[in-house]
Amino acid sequence: MLESCQNAQERWGGVHKLIDGWLKARHELVQAFDALGAKPEALGENRKPLQEFCGVLLDYVSAGHFGVYEQLSDEAKAFKDERGLELADTIYPRIDEITKKLVEFNDLCDKGECVAAKFKELGGLLHERFELEDCLIEVLHNAHKEELTAKA
Numbered sequence: 183m184l185e186s187c188q189n190a191q192e193r194w195g196g197v198h199k200l201i202d203g204w205l206k207a208r209h210e211l212v213q214a215f216d217a218l219g220a221k222p223e224a225l226g227e228n229r230k231p232l233q234e235f236c237g238v239l240l241d242y243v244s245a246g247h248f249g250v251y252e253q254l255s256d257e258a259k260a261f262k263d264e265r266g267l268e269l270a271d272t273i274y275p276r277i278d279e280i281t282k283k284l285v286e287f288n289d290l291c292d293k294g295e296c297v298a299a300k301f302k303e304l305g306g307l308l309h310e311r312f313e314l315e316d317c318l319i320e321v322l323h324n325a326h327k328e329e330l331t332a333k334a
Contacts, residue, residue, distance in 0.1 A: 201319060204242075204250045208312065211242045215305065232296060236288045243281055246315065251277075254322050266322045273314050280311045 214235045221231075251274065258266035287304050290296050 200250055200253050204245050207238075207242045207245055211238050211308070214238045215308065219301065219305065229291075229294070232291055236291050239284060240288055243284055246277070247281065250315075251318075254318055258322055263322060266318075269321050270318060273318055277311060277314055280307050280314075283307055284311075 218231055218235050251270075255267070255270055257263075258270065284304065284307060287296070287300055290300060
């Protein structure tokens, strides 16, 4: 998972400060996930690493929903990028479903009911979400890059 995170940073880093910050937050989330996943027994014993992970998780999810996705949509509208807007309409509902599950995971952990099986499921959801987000960024970035190049 960390490798795909680094690939995204290499491909889109510098495109926009908001996206750069978000990809950095993604990298931190993946590192926290990997560190916690290396010690699944920590899920029940020491709640502090799990609470810290959940904080990073919620920060990342919030940044996507309340910043990056809106910015990507605004850029697609500004560039009259119909393909990007159609893609967003297709992808955002699945991202919303994943977000609900991520928040549910956080809520379980707050109640002390977090188990290793739920943590493993979380990894798959994060991987899927990252792929969907990368798809959005790639389509919107490429469309805008082509339009800017055509104007030059």
